[in-house]
Amino acid sequence: MTVSLTADDWPIAASMLSFGSAPRSGDPAERGRWRDDLQEVADAGFTEIDLTDSWLPFGDLTDEQTRLLRETIDEAGVSAVSLSAIRRSVIDEEHGDDHLAFAHRTLDRAAELGVGVVSFGLHRALTDEQRKQLWFWTVAGHRDRDADEVRSLAASRFRELGRHAAEVGVLLSLELYEHTLLGSAASAVRLVEEIDLDVVGLNPDIGNLIRLHEPVEHWRDIVEATMPYANFWHVKNYSRDEDAVAGWFSAVPSYLENGLIDYRSSVKIALASGFQGVICTEHYGGDGLSMSAANRDYLRTRVLPRRPVEVGRSRVRQHYPEGRNR
Template identity: 65%
Template sequence: MRTAEDWPIAAAMLSMGDASPADDGAGTSLRRWREDLIEVRGAGFDLVDLTDSWVPYGDLSPEQLRGLKECLSEAGLAAASMSAIRRSVTDPDAGADHLAYLHRCIDAAAELGASVISVGLHRALTDEQRNRLWFWTATGHVDDVDDPDAWSLAAARFRELGEHAGASGLLLSLELYEDTYLGTAASAVRLVEEIGLDAVGLNPDIGNLIRLSRPVEDWRDLIEQTAPYANFWHVKNYARYESPGDGIYAAVPAYLESGVIDYRACAKTMARAGFDGVVCVEHYGGDGLSMSAANRDYLRTRVLPAAGPVSAASRVRQPNPREGR
């Protein structure tokens, strides 16, 4: 039985900036990796999510990968998961390269001991997004919902990645993200059902959708629809203000307990659906590591105990709730 005490909660390396391998020798990179990981350990974490905005894992040499593995061990950390972001496999210019990169990430995740790799369809930030204080206040790429070829390509390439992940003993998790084929609960569920592999499920990162500066799906509906398919979970929260009559919609990052999403209720929904996977705490802005640590403690001491123990399910996609009806 999975309990609040032993639930795997990992720190996203998102808050540690860019630690891509240095050009002046392996020693510089190893020192930076070791320092960052020791800092994460100092914040009370024993697990990390290897977010590839920190290090591009699919581009590491075997020697660099071994060095990173040693750094993790020296810091007293284990890799619970890997998140490869903004590597859309349907990008018309870079999709094939991204697919190859993600295959290499799967191999790297297996080598580093992770159990799940999270991928998505969100693309590189636009210039306008990079120039905003909060990038989500500007619209990025929008998938064409009426393009069956692009949809089929997404399903086929994710299926290919899912087969590789499954053969490597990993899960593949598809991250919810606005304006993509994973941008609504219904579309995300339809895509994972079409892929049809036990090793492929959803990462219901509903914070990605709740923060948008426009009307959004109710977080309760988002979590209810996606929880039965969840095999990994990014959690973050936002304070949100809406005044539809004035056309005002705004959101800023907040602690898990103080944002608009009720994570106590979400955890209960996820537990009822049988979710027992890795939870990754993320945060944008300010001291993201300390915020992540506070959010871990909130989950561990107040939210997960309320959700109750969950029977340890096999690490597969949860069954389709519509089956048998």
């Protein structure tokens, strides 16, 4: 199969992660903040954005707020091609039901905003101890129990969300994240196979796994195992050093081209696996938007194919409905 996307038109979205939390009432003053943030992304050369819900809680927006947001996005001249909903695990022992309801509302809002793919995960809110650190991943947070009843609940709830996603015409993607049921390549693949819907795939955010200050899977093993199921992709990188004998590990954010993960090789593996989805650039620390723009340029000028190439066959749907997330 020949992929029609090339370096020139591959959708590469800027994450809104670096903009913090924006007000959501939609009154003129607060809507100005939306406009300023989106214009800043456009000025950095992005034509696509990822609506990260740490910026706005999309599942809690009213009809009017949603309408105003879509107008503001259009005015900024960017396209909302993806939405990332984070830190609201649907298997949370205390808040899981509420998070599931929020996820359903998020899918509806995503469809209304013209988004083609929505990413969910099983990661929880940061603990107080994690918030005290320079880099939150240096302190362990919540760990999912890998028990049959927990895995069954996760598969059931994501299957429910997947069916809803199909009804409203979006893809659903599950983000790899440390110490959850999506915290290793094998566990993530097992979960998406248990869900068994072609509109539900993986978001192989490899950076979330290799940044841990502990032994980690090799990045290539993660890429090769998860890419056949990928329908969306958060990309970021970390410089990592370790002395396994002494039990010493360190990781800090870096440019895509400088870190541990070889994204040139990763993209080749992705293409061989049939990946044709949205790529979202993320970064923690410093000028996250400029880092994301530099990473976008690296992908466009040195990594993504310059002309249509033969790709493999994906295990999950890549575009739904046709062309929506492109």
